[in-house]
Amino acid sequence: AQSVSQHNHHVILSEAASLELGCNYSYGGTVNLFWYVQYPGQHLQLLLKYFSGDPLVKGIKGFEAEFIKSKFSFNLRKPSVQWSDTAEYFCAVPGLPGNTGKLIFGQGTTLQVKP
Amino acid sequence: DTEVTQTPKHLVMGMTNKKSLKCEQHMGHRAMYWYKQKAKKPPELMFVYSYEKLSINESVPSRFSPECPNSSLLNLHLHALQPEDSALYLCASSRGEFIDSPLHFGNGTRLTVT
Numbered sequence: 037a038q039s040v041s042q043h044n045h046h047v048i049l050s051e052a053a054s055l056e057l058g059c060n061y062s063y064g065g066t067v068n069l070f071w072y073v074q075y076p077g078q079h080l081q082l083l084l085k086y087f088s089g090d091p092l093v094k095g096i097k098g099f100e101a102e103f104i105k106s107k108f109s110f111n112l113r114k115p116s117v118q119w120s121d122t123a124e125y126f127c128a129v130p131g132l133p134g135n136t137g138k139l140i141f142g143q144g145t146t147l148q149v150k151p
Numbered sequence: 152d153t154e155v156t157q158t159p160k161h162l163v164m165g166m167t168n169k170k171s172l173k174c175e176q177h178m179g180h181r182a183m184y185w186y187k188q189k190a191k192k193p194p195e196l197m198f199v200y201s202y203e204k205l206s207i208n209e210s211v212p213s214r215f216s217p218e219c220p221n222s223s224l225l226n227l228h229l230h231a232l233q234p235e236d237s238a239l240y241l242c243a244s245s246r247g248e249f250i251d252s253p254l255h256f257g258n259g260t261r262l263t264v265t
Contacts, residue, residue, distance in 0.1 A: 070253060079153045080194070080241065080256040087251045126193055137182050137248045138207060141193035 038063050040129045042142035049117050050150050057112040057145050059127030068136055069110040070128040071101055086110065119151045154178055155257035157242050163263045166232060172260045174225040174242030182248040183225040185217060186241040194241055200225060201248040232264045
């Protein structure tokens, strides 16, 4: 069965620090990977996605993620975080091969950025 | 702001009440979804509609009844809910269920069952 795990449950950083959030997946089909962000009181927004091609994916707000097939990983990175990046971050994979609507989300990582 | 509109934003209902949650999108998306999110937990899929037909029901109790009147609208009818059904109910849409198209989420309806 498809699954995804996020190892960092709660991360606290100071502004300008670098960020890396871990995501590992177990997936039996064509790999589609997503990072979603949920700012306090707001809707889930797509940060970035990987469907194929360049394994280094750039998303919105300066975020990027690298798909490393050999490690089954899709870690999220940002060189310098801002206070406004405080949010819940979810990694996700399709629950069925090719079904990008039936998403399985990781447990989420709460990022707190201190000003 | 999101292009998926959910109403109401908040709903409090008793266990004997009947209520409905509504979701609307005008992006021409042909797949629509209901997810449930408990506090401090990730969203969990409940239902998928594809081209206005129910495609996936994740073994959701019958006290939750989805409806897709047309390609832009998705409803979730609620009846005889339990307090443990209190959660944030998220609607989402995408171009298609099997298209490489990400989900667009609404802001959700925060439901409290008393």
